[in-house]
Structures are given as structure tokens and as C-alpha cells.
Amino acid sequence: xxxxxxxxxxxxxxxxxxxxxxxxxxxxxxxxxxxxxxxxxxxxxxxxxxxxxxxxxxxxxxxxxxxxxxxxxxxxxxxxxxxxxxxxxxxxxxxxxxxxxxxxxxxxxxxxxxxxxxxxxxxxxxxxxxxxxxxxxxxxxxxxxxxxxxxxxxxxxxxxxxxxxxxxxxxx
Numbered sequence: 001x002x003x004x005x006x007x008x009x010x011x012x013x014x015x016x017x018x019x020x021x022x023x024x025x026x027x028x029x030x031x032x033x034x035x036x037x038x039x040x041x042x043x044x045x046x047x048x049x050x051x052x053x054x055x056x057x058x059x060x061x062x063x064x065x066x067x068x069x070x071x072x073x074x075x076x077x078x079x080x081x082x083x084x085x086x087x088x089x090x091x092x093x094x095x096x097x098x099x100x101x102x103x104x105x106x107x108x109x110x111x112x113x114x115x116x117x118x119x120x121x122x123x124x125x126x127x128x129x130x131x132x133x134x135x136x137x138x139x140x141x142x143x144x145x146x147x148x149x150x151x152x153x154x155x156x157x158x159x160x161x162x163x164x165x166x167x168x169x170x171x172x
Contacts, residue, residue: 014040026057027102030089038091054088054155056131063131072132073117080112088152092164099164103157105148
């Protein structure tokens with residue numbers, strides 16, 4: 001998405017424990033993880049660091065990455081025919097300047113049967129995805145509607161991140 005916005009970048013994977021803290025709300029979780037990922041990337045002070053983390057919440061239940069296909073099927077059954085919220089935290093830093101935020105989007109799945117669920121799981125896209133789906137791929141057919149930022153559901157709220165990149169790039 002950054003390349004599509006005309007930005008050259010290098011991907012550096014930050015080794016960060018993504019486990020939620022006890023009782024941690026999804027908004028706080030993604031904000032904390034994005035900040036930790038940004039801090040974990042060692043770069044010179046002139047570079048801009050962009051980090052993000054996404055999770056899915058169905059009411060009070062947080063749906064992080066599935067541990068296996070059965071866990072993924074359980075998540076998709078729970079999302080079937082219902083609204084849920086996708087929260088993406090972002091952190092943009094350059095030197096001592098840091099801008100962070102959280103973008104919330106509501107996604108509604110159509111009613112799914114086991115055939116729909118297992119056909120999607122056969123694609124393998126669900127692995128390493130919060131809520132067990134990637135809306136930008138085959139899971140798009142599971143979705144009835146999106147209210148808010150589609151790019152945030154994909155994993156990076158592009159409009160907000162581009163504004164933050166512009167802001168940290170300016171002199172204080």
C-alpha cells in the first residue's frame with residue numbers, strides 16, 4: 001500500500017510479543033503493539049519508521065491470529081452474519097517525533113455455512129491474520145459491508161499514516 005502511494009520503503013520485521021495483557025481492550029492492544037514495533041526497529045534518526053498492528057473484536061471477544069484451522073473455523077462461525085470491529089493501531093516516528101493512533105472500522109459478514117468457511121480456509125489466507133481472514137483476498141466474498149477504512153482492515157490505515165509521515169517529516 002505504501003508503494004502504491006509512491007513511497008519507497010524497506011520492510012523490517014520487529015520481533016515483538018503480540019500477546020494481549022490481561023483485560024487489555026483491543027484499542028489499547030493495537031496502540032501498544034504498534035508503538036513497541038516502531039521502537040524495536042533500529043534505524044538512524046533521519047529515517048521514518050511506520051509500524052502497525054491489527055486485531056478483530058466481536059463484542060468483548062478479541063479475535064487475534066488463529067492457532068490452527070479449527071480455531072480459524074470457530075472465529076469465522078462467530079463472525080457469520082454479524083458486525084464486528086477491526087482496530088488498527090499505527091505508529092510513525094522519525095527521531096524524537098512520534099505520531100500514533102487507532103482506526104476503527106465496522107465489518108459485517110454475510111451468513112456463512114461450513115462449506116463457505118472450509119472453502120475459504122482451504123486458501124490458507126487465514127493463517128497469521130487477526131480474525132482468521134484477509135479482506136483483500138478470497139475473504140472479500142465473505143463480507144457484506146465495510147463501514148470505515150478498508151485499508152485499515154487490510155492492516156494499514158493509509159490516509160492516517162500518510163498524514164503522520166508528512167507531519168513527522170516537517171521540522172518541529
